[in-house]
Amino acid sequence: MNKNKKYTAYCGLYCLDCIPSNKELFESLNELKILLEDIEFDKYAELKSKTNETFNDYSQFLDVLEEMKKLECTAVCTEGGCKEDCKIRECVKEKQYDGCWECDEFKDCELLDYLKGIHSIEHNLKMIKEYGVENWADKRGKHYNWL
Structure with a gap:
């Protein structure tokens, strides 16, 4: 992979x-x-x-x-790592997406609101949507807004 x-x-x-x-x-x-x-x-x-x-x-x-x-966190997100009861993970799986970037509503998604205050989520999702999940990482935004 x-x-x-x-x-x-x-x-x-x-x-x-x-x-x-x-x-x-x-x-x-x-x-x-x-x-x-x-x-x-x-x-x-x-x-x-x-x-x-x-x-x-x-x-x-x-x-x-x-x-x-x-x-x-001992596993990556897609292998169940981070929050065990992640509502974002549940939503993506329910919609049978690979990630939020496939959802037309990610800009207004309430599930992402908390993360938007801490991370460059919207920028990252745009980069993944534009460059694909295999080619986006070198274009990602600051992980934490305070760094």
């Missing part, structure tokens, strides 16, 4: 650009969690909290770390 096609999500995002697919990030998160446990950093944080109040929030930091680890 063509690499561009494999990593193109139904919504028009490119899976490898997405934070949840960043393997290095999740390996680092796992290593950090193990290291913190091994050195019993919780006890150190408790001692440090006497002189630095920020360390009172250490357990909250661990909660955030655990939630970050849950974001990891």
